[in-house]
Amino acid sequence: MGLRERKKLHTRRAIAAAALRLFAERGYEETTIADIAQAADVSPRTFFSYFPSKEDVVFAEIDERLAEVREGVAQRPPGETPLESMRRIVFAMIEAIAAAHGEYGAIQVQLILERPSLQARALKRMNDTEQHVVERLTELSPDLDEIDAVVIAGALVGGMKAVITHCRAHGYAPAATREAVDRALAIVEHGLGSVPALNRPVP
Amino acid sequence: MGLRERKKLHTRRAIAAAALRLFAERGYEETTIADIAQAADVSPRTFFSYFPSKEDVVFAEIDERLAEVREGVAQRPPGETPLESMRRIVFAMIEAIAAAHGEYGAIQVQLILERPSLQARALKRMNDTEQHVVERLTELSPDLDEIDAVVIAGALVGGMKAVITHCRAHGYAPAATREAVDRALAIVEHGLGSVPALNRPVP
DNA sequence: CCAATATATACACTGAGTGCGAACTTGCAG
DNA sequence: CTGCAAGTTCGCACTCAGTGTATATATTGG
Known part of the structure; x- marks a missing residue:
């Protein structure tokens, strides 16, 4: 498994973890994609190259x-x-x-x-x-x-x-x-x- | 059944019919709420007082x-x-x-x-x-x-x-x-x- | 006809999701 | 090591669904 794939998996997990944590802290509706992206240290646009929608995460x-x-x-x-x-x-x-x-x-x-x-x-x-x-x-x-x-x-x-x-x-x-x-x-x-x-x- | 309720039911059916017709003609994604509202002769905002979302129609x-x-x-x-x-x-x-x-x-x-x-x-x-x-x-x-x-x-x-x-x-x-x-x-x-x-x- | 109430609308706004092109990173071949 | 091809991230501009609110209009009961 190359560096590229490992990084991708890591980013994917980071986004998911950040999202779940924020959902738990302040609620689902109250968390925006921008919030998740910031917490996972990626751009908002990148979120959607890992998950097709907010619900999927x-x-x-x-x-x-x-x-x-x-x-x-x-x-x-x-x-x-x-x-x-x-x-x-x-x-x-x-x-x-x-x-x-x-x-x-x-x-x-x-x-x-x-x-x-x-x-x-x-x-x-x-x-x-x-x-x-x-x-x-x-x-x-x-x-x-x-x-x-x-x-x-x-x-x-x-x-x-x-x-x-x-x-x-x-x-x-x-x-x-x-x-x-x-x-x-x-x-x-x-x-x-x-x-x-x-x-x-x-x- | 008063005039008010009859009108409401009529509007509801008109919206649904317009929506289904447009979906059939040009597709679901290609039809906006504005299109449906126009076809049913109501304001876009009114759509949402009859159906909570586009999917529900x-x-x-x-x-x-x-x-x-x-x-x-x-x-x-x-x-x-x-x-x-x-x-x-x-x-x-x-x-x-x-x-x-x-x-x-x-x-x-x-x-x-x-x-x-x-x-x-x-x-x-x-x-x-x-x-x-x-x-x-x-x-x-x-x-x-x-x-x-x-x-x-x-x-x-x-x-x-x-x-x-x-x-x-x-x-x-x-x-x-x-x-x-x-x-x-x-x-x-x-x-x-x-x-x-x-x-x-x-x- | 009047007042109370329900409904319709206009306007302004938030946020999800997409398309695109530029910048950057990685993998690989020479 | 170097440069090229491919993959990845990002910023930007955009569309559209859905919501809150204030205002106008229609309906009902008295």
Whole structure:
């Protein structure tokens, strides 16, 4: 990795960190791009060569983790059933979200919850992830009907969203979270278990 | 209904119609609020007393129909099981979406599909509807755990989204749509059928 | 017809986001 | 080390969405 790329990554992180810090200190609306740029020691114009909009900077860290999850999903032990794969994906994502509760994680979550426009963007990201799951699913089980794959992905992501919603309302106690995941998966699986293609291992 | 309210509704519709027409003619980005205001014969400032943002005007008609659906969901025949209620809601919504394919419906759908920001807003509306379903569900079955209700709503709305996605890809042929709905519901229900609270009729 | 109230508009302003060309930095080849 | 090509930052000028406010105009109820 050359100097150029390292610098870029550093600048990107500096901008994101400065933005999140300012958002936390004085609020989202009250922070301008100019403020962020100044705090990160770049020109206002440069901000937009790293993030296409002010809203996107909130998702900087989340997007990084999401990319990791997608990588991880790619390689999968042989003999694993599609259903098991799906369970693994869901757990990886929940874990990724929980892990995001680091330095600025709490601020991100709070911002997203209280700004409808950020909520909308978060949902869009979930939807994109869902599309990804559909692709992966049809790849794993070529004999699976497209409509079935779409429904299954929807149910899975819906379940995930349910867990997040539930945890938000009841705090992120690990035991409660685990229980929520188990319950959600149990419910969804009872329906999913009846799709034969999902329970046949692939070579 | 007084003159004042009639006029307001008329202006609202005029603005929405002008906006959709201009979006169709020259594109979304290429149409400014000033253009819309001029076409609807109001001042630019007035636009914002009817719609909070340029994006919201795209959803004007959809929101009207969604409100109708919520009304319809409210009164429900006695003895109907929660599961039957849910099926009724899903069908009503699918129907509402299909009905929106009127004068400007096609333009709306096209706009939403090709602008990520509009997609995000559409998903937010779906999510809000999902919240509504959760509320209604816990109201209908007080003995239903919250987490279960959230998962069920998620699965239902996920299924709905799946149907829409599928229909979009395969055209809106009525037969195909009906089949998609049946398949989606069948899949979801196989899971949902195992939740006892859902199959007990309420007084 | 009058007064209270709701609505429309004009005006001025902030801030997000874009296009462009100039200045600068890095990577690489000779 | 040196200079050239490519990538990156920056300043500047601009458009447009969206807001606050004060003023004018229309509607309603009495």
